[in-house]
Amino acid sequence: MDQALNPTAITGYLSGIEQLSGAKFKKWKEQIGIVLGCMDLDYALGEPTPTKPTPESINEQKALYEKWERYNRMSLMIMKGSITHAIRGAILDSDNAMSYIKLVEEQFLGTSKSLASTLMIKMITMKYDGHSDVCEHIMKMSDIASQLKGMDMAIYEVFLFTS
Numbered sequence: 043m044d045q046a047l048n049p050t051a052i053t054g055y056l057s058g059i060e061q062l063s064g065a066k067f068k069k070w071k072e073q074i075g076i077v078l079g080c081m082d083l084d085y086a087l088g089e090p091t092p093t094k095p096t097p098e099s100i101n102e103q104k105a106l107y108e109k110w111e112r113y114n115r116m117s118l119m120i121m122k123g124s125i126t127h128a129i130r131g132a133i134l135d136s137d138n139a140m141s142y143i144k145l146v147e148e149q150f151l152g153t154s155k156s157l158a159s160t161l162m163i164k165m166i167t168m169k170y171d172g173h174s175d176v177c178e179h180i181m182k183m184s185d186i187a188s189q190l191k192g193m194d195m196a197i198y199e200v201f202l203f204t205s
Contacts, residue, residue, distance in 0.1 A: 055081055062125045067150035068192060071143065074124065078117055086114035086139045114139045121146070158193050161186050165197070 062070040078084040117139035136142040187197040
């Protein structure tokens, strides 16, 4: 049996995927890529759908299609299994792993913009009250900046310490 697909390895790989439930799409997509790559199942994500073989097709074409179809099916099962039911219900279904991951990304593009906007407003309006711990205030600001950085929005330290 292929070492990447033994039950213990599969369990280990799958436990490394944090379930997609909020604004962690980027991290989820990265983890999915790593797991599918380690399991050698990322073939369907990197190759376009091959043409369905006909009875006249040569064995090599049939084998290529069967390989792609199996990897595509397994990739979809892993992706869908790592998304909460509430979110999965909001995503259009697809029988193509490459298309499905794009649909998930489209769903989260709007969500992440909304979250980024909320975090920016929170950061801009956050002021030190003069009574609580300064270090705690700085840590809250740094946490928001870190979340924004995770969405490819850099916040410069100058902004953190002048607001």
